[in-house]
Amino acid sequence: MIARDLIASAHIHRGEAEAVLAMVLGVDRAWLYAHGDDPIAKAAVDRFNELIHARREGKPLAYLLGYCDFWTVRLQVNQHVLIPRRETEHLVEWALEQIDAGASRVLDMGTGSGAIALSCKASRPAAQVSGLDSSPHALDCARENAIALGLEVDWLLSDWFSALSSRTWQLIIANPPYIAADDPHLLQGDLPAEPASALIGGATGMESLQHIIQHARDHLSDGGWLLLEHGFDQASAVRAALQEHGFCAVTTRADWSGHERLTGGQWTR
Ligand SMILES: C[S@@+](CC[C@H](N)C(=O)[O-])C[C@H]1O[C@@H](n2cnc3c(N)ncnc32)[C@H](O)[C@@H]1O
Structure with missing residues (x-):
């Protein structure tokens, strides 16, 4: 043929x-x-x-090909990691703005394939970047991507903040799981093939976001920023949670489609 x-x-x-x-x-x-x-x-x-x-x-194309292009990097992906989404590049853009404004110690929580951490490191080599995940398989994938790209990132195995003791960063970024456990979207498109632990944020979808917002201030230095990706209908809840936990300058940004998908806030002591 x-x-x-x-x-x-x-x-x-x-x-x-x-x-x-x-x-x-x-x-x-x-x-x-x-x-x-x-x-x-x-x-x-x-x-x-x-x-x-x-x-x-139903196997996602990226898993078949074994890679996915994201920001300026080609990342190996497998069934243990979320396939990085285009919308998440907005989070990288915002993170780079913060790095340019002086944040040199950066933590990517729920790093998966390492997409955000490696994109930040590739674009701003002087930044000290850490990437954290609770999945050892995801961290293996992130580590292999770092080696293939020749980028140095500090990889941390941790259930959110639990293994971080009193370490602090100037910028914490997270694209955590934020879909509700009973959301019918979980049965559509590529989602059934992706790890549930990368998608489901608890019964309401807000649980991981709430947990990160509640504890981030213990790991942010004075004036540090927390930047979060969330669902298109979660922006007001994320803003309210940030304000409730003492963050200031709380701001939401929209993605290319106009959906409110990113919210951040600054922590000052
Ligand atoms: C939506 S994926 C994001 C992956 C990657 N940052 C990206 O944007 O493509 C969420 C990630 O959070 C991780 N995760 C879920 N629960 C976690 C927890 N309790 N502690 C740390 N990481 C967790 C998952 O393993 C997954 O890699």
Whole structure:
């Protein structure tokens, strides 16, 4: 079979089929356009069909490819980590603004693949960046990404703040799990294949956010910022929780679609 016909036979999004075939053949997608009439070896056809079957069964493309591009970095991803989302790049942008304003010690809580920590370190190499997760498998993935990218990050295994004793940072960033346990969205798209521990923030979805907001001030230096990603309908609850716990300059930012998805506040003693 030739490349063009193989891609058409997949009956999934054309770009995804091209990405899968390019990976199987070890070429880039542009090659497929120049070689659309080339015959494909049977072993490659079989591997392609196997992966396309897995995609149709609901396995996310990023897990099939084994990587995901985020900010300026290519990250390895697997079933132990959330596939980094485009919207989270807004959080990186805000974090970099804070680093540029003087925050040099930075903690990414719930780092997963290391997406936020590694993006910050790649863009601001002088920053001292820590990445924390309660999942040893996620930390393995983050660590491997750091090695592949040649970036130095301090990786911490911890259930939120529990293993941090009295350490403080000038900037704490988190994209914690924030979906309610009974939210029907958990059954849609790529979500059923992603780790529940990366998605579900408790019965209401607010539990992880509340916990982080409640304890962050013990780990922020004077004037430090806490920046949080949250669901599109959680902004007012996150603002209220930050204010209740003494944060000032509480601000919400919208994502590219106009949804209120990020909220931050400053801690002053
Ligand atoms: C929504 S994912 C975010 C992953 C990554 N930061 C990103 O933006 O792509 C949430 C992460 O929080 C971690 N997590 C969940 N509960 C945690 C806890 N109690 N302590 C530390 N990390 C936790 C999960 O393992 C997961 O990696």
